[in-house]
Amino acid sequence: MKIYKVTTEGDAEGKTTKSLGYAQGDRQDIIDFFSPQKYYEIHLEEITIQNITPALAYRSKELNEEKIQIENRLKEINVMLTGK
Numbered sequence: 001m002k003i004y005k006v007t008t009e010g011d012a013e014g015k016t017t018k019s020l021g022y023a024q025g026d027r028q029d030i031i032d033f034f035s036p037q038k039y040y041e042i043h044l045e046e047i048t049i050q051n052i053t054p055a056l057a058y059r060s061k062e063l064n065e066e067k068i069q070i071e072n073r074l075k076e077i078n079v080m081l082t083g084k
Contacts, residue, residue: 003047004030009039022047 003024010016020037023030031042078084 001025002027003049004044005047006030006034007043007045008034008037008041011039014040017043 001024003022004027006020006023007017008020010018018039020034020042023033027044030044034042
């Protein structure tokens with residue numbers, strides 16, 4: 001099932017947004033459920049939840065550190081090639 005961020009207008013001019021919460025289920029069921037709380041319309045924004053495991057977090061840290069090392073090495077090479 002998809003997960004949605006549920007919002008509505010926060011005022012008559014539509015200049016602000018009011019968060020109604022998050023919901024999982026059928027789009028129309030969610031709209032019907034939150035309908036009494038709407039100003040004009042109910043807006044649904046599909047969101048993605050990513051399950052972060054310790055292994056995934058560790059690997060991401062490793063990759064970011066490697067990226068920084070590569071960027072630094074590229075800067076060094078650029079200085080050697082251009083003299084700047």
